[in-house]
Amino acid sequence: MEIVIQPTPAEVDSTVADIVEGYVRAGATTLGLATGSSPIGTYRELAARHRDAELDFSLARAFLLDEYLGLPKRHPQSYYSVIRSEFVDHVNLDPAMVSSPNGEAQCPEKEIARYDQSIAAAGGVDVQLLGIGTDGHIGFNEPGSSLTSRTRVKTLTEQTRIDNARFFDGVDDVPHHVLTQGLGTISDARHLVMIATGEGKADAIAAAVEGPLSAFCPASVMQLHRHVTVVIDEAAASSLKLADYYRYALEHKPSWQSF
Template sequence: MEVIIESDDAACGVTVADVFDRAVRSGARVLGLATGSSPLSVYRELIRRHREEGLSFAAAQAFLLDEYVGLPKGHPQSYAHVIRTEFTDHVDVDPARVQGPDGWADDVFAAADRYDAMLRDEGPVDVQLLGIGVNGHIGFNEPGSSLGSRTRVTTLTEQTRRDNARFFDGIDEVPRHVITQGLGTISSARHLVLIATGGHKAEAVAAAVEGPLTASCPASVLQLHPHVTVVVDEAAAARLTNADFYRYARENRPR
C-alpha cells in the first residue's frame, strides 16, 4: 500500500487524476467510478485534462460502485445521475458504456446478482476509485460486512444516512437501502485508489491503513490487496502513526 499525503483537497485530486491519466493513456479500458464529495476534485481535474490536454475516454467503459434503492428514476441524487452531471457528460466516454446497479428494478436482489456477473464478465476493473465513510465504509459496505462479500442489497446505517442527508431535503428523504459492490467485488480490481480529505475522515483513514484487518472497519480490506494507493490531505492524515515514513517513502520512491 502506498500512502500519499498532500496539502489539500485540490492537490489530492491532481494526484489521483495522475493515476487515472497514466492508466488510460497506457491502455486501461475498465474504470471504476465513485460518487460522493471526495472524488469531485478528481473529476474536475480529469475533465480539465480532457478539454485542455487531449485525455480521451472514448475507448473506456465505466462501472459505478453503488446505487440507492427506490429513488425515482432520474432523481438528481441517484448515483447514475450524479456521475453523469459531475463527470461522464463532460468527457468523451460513450454513455451506453457507463454502467451502474439497477436500483429501480422490480427485483433488486436479482439486479444485484446481474451487476456482479457483469463485472466478472467485463472486468476486471483496471483502476477503481474509492472514498471512505466516517465509519470506515467503502462503497456502501457498512461495518460488519463480510470481507469477501459480493454485490448485494444492503441497509445503510443511520450515521451514513445522516451524512448523506445534506444532499437531500433532510434525512427522511435518504433511502435506507442500496445496491453496492461488495468488498470481494471491489477487491477484484487491479488497482484500488482511495481519496479522503478533511479531519472528519482522519480516524477512519487511520483504522483502514494502520488498524487491524476487521469487518468493523470495512476499508481495512485494502490491506489485503496487492496494489493500493491511498491519497489524503493533511487533515485526513492527522491520525496516521507512520505519516513521516509515508512522506519519506514518497520522496525516496524507487525509480
C-alpha cells in the same frame, strides 16, 4: 499499500487524476467510479485535462460502486444521474458504457447477480476509485460487512443517512436501502485508489490503513489487496502513526516506479 500524503486537497485531486490518466492514455481501460464528495475534485481535474490536454476517454468504460434502492435513475440524487452530471457529461466517455446497479429493479436478487456478472464479463475493473465514510465504510459496505461480500442489498446506518441528507431535502428523503458492490467485488479490481481529505476522515483513514483487519472498519480490507494507493491530505493524515515514514518513502520513491 502506498500512502501518499499531499499538502492540500487540490494536490490530492491532481495525484489521483495522474493515476487515472495513466490508465486512460494506455488504451482501453475499465474504470470503477465512486460518487459522494471525495472524488469530485478529481473528476473536475480529469474534465479539465480532457478539455485542455486532449485526454481521450472514448475507449474507456466504467462501473459504479452503488445505487440507492427504489430511487428512480432520473432522480437528481441517484448515482446514475450524479456520475453523469459530475463527470461523464464533461468528457467523451460514452454514457452507454457507464454501468450501474439498477435501483428500480423489480427483483433486487437477480439484479445484484447480473451486476457482478457484467463486471466479470467486461474483464474486471482496472482502477477503482474509492472514498471512505467517517465510520470506515467503502461503497455502502457499512461496519459489520463481510470482507468477502459480493454485490448485494444493504441497509444504511442512520449516521450514513444523516451524512447524505445534505444531498437531499432532509434525512427523511434518504432511502434506507442500497445496492452496493461488496468488499469482495471491490477487491477484485486490479488497483484500488482511495481518496480522503479533511480532519473528519483522519480516524477512518488510520483505522483502514494502520488498524486491525476487521469488518468493524470495512475499508481495512484494502490491507489484503496487492495494489492499493491511498491519497490523502495532511488533515486526513493527522491520526496516522507512521505518517513520517510515508512521507519519507514517497520522497525516496524510485523514479521508475509508478503509483
